[in-house]
Amino acid sequence: MKRRTLLQAGAAAAWPLMHAGGARAEAGYPSKPVRILVPYTTGQSADLFGRMVAIELGKLWPQQVFIDNKGGGASIPGMLAGRNAVPDGYTLTVGGSGPMAINPGFYGKKLPYDPLADFIPVHGLFLSxxxxxxxxxxxxxxxxxxxxxxxxxxxxxxxxxxxxxxxxxxxxxxxxxxxxxxxxxxxxxxxxxxxxxxxxxxxxxxxxxxxxxxxxxxxxxxxxxxxTSAKRVPQLPDVPTVAESGFPGVEAVGWAGFLLPLHTPPAVVAAAEQGIHRVMSDPAIQEAMTQRGALPDLRGGGAFGAFVKAEVPKWTELIVANGIKVDQ
Structure with missing residues (x-):
């Protein structure tokens, strides 16, 4: 196995252990404007909910927090921009189910980033x-x-x-x-x-x-x-799940969460995670997401990372086993 492959395999195995864990948050963070890179066009769920969080983070932190949309290209250019950002905590990326869990199945080794090896999970954003x-x-x-x-x-x-x-x-x-x-x-x-x-x-x-x-x-x-969720959703409480209908094993939701580039200092990751969690814990934010048909994701980096780590092989195996193709 080549050295790069070994490093990637090791990083994937460590996910979500790469999150901040018990690291003490950096007291001076943030000391300058924070960019939230969204690898989607404006108006999509990741953009809409990312903006909600950005506005509230701007109130919580004494710094500007702004959205930078880099949509198109199956979200690959946006994900590359997030991966290649300086690992100082000032560029967060909203990674969703498409670029994080679905692209690996369609692009395989041609995918120019590794969703597990190139990023650190910080916090969930929403489930759709x-x-x-x-x-x-x-x-x-x-x-x-x-x-x-x-x-x-x-x-x-x-x-x-x-x-x-x-x-x-x-x-x-x-x-x-x-x-x-x-x-x-x-x-x-x-x-x-x-x-x-x-x-x-x-x-x-x-x-x-x-x-x-x-x-x-x-x-x-x-x-x-x-x-198709594991449980009934609050927006449609009378509608059963696929599993309740007699077909267990079907759990499929769209999702997104916040990421930082690999090598971001643990104290900075912890500070970003704490700020996002404070915003996501606001009942007003949760209600706004629910009213728009989503479920707010309050999982911190560890739990969110574990979820993503399970999603990647799940969808890759489905795509490969069934020969599902898209135009590339």
Missing amino acids: PLVVLANPSAGIDSFRQLVESAKRKPGAEKWGVAGLGTSPHLAGELIKAKAQIDVVAVPYRGSGVMLSDLLGGQVTLGVDTVSAAISYVRSGQLKALAV
């Missing part, structure tokens, strides 16, 4: 639960009915997803693998277009985020068959 949807015209009232229909007519059922390689797409693939059904994924250029066709009946099933679909579910325009 997903929901399986049906147009009322489909005549499907439960997730179990969907599975039964798909088993009777393999390949006949189709569900819309917001793009290939996205969390909704891969959640659907995980469901198919666990329930042993054949449902065709119909990719759209974004959630809005997919939901428009789902509402119009051009496609009768869909998988999307709770935040995108909740208004249509509450109005009765769409039926929520099941959520």
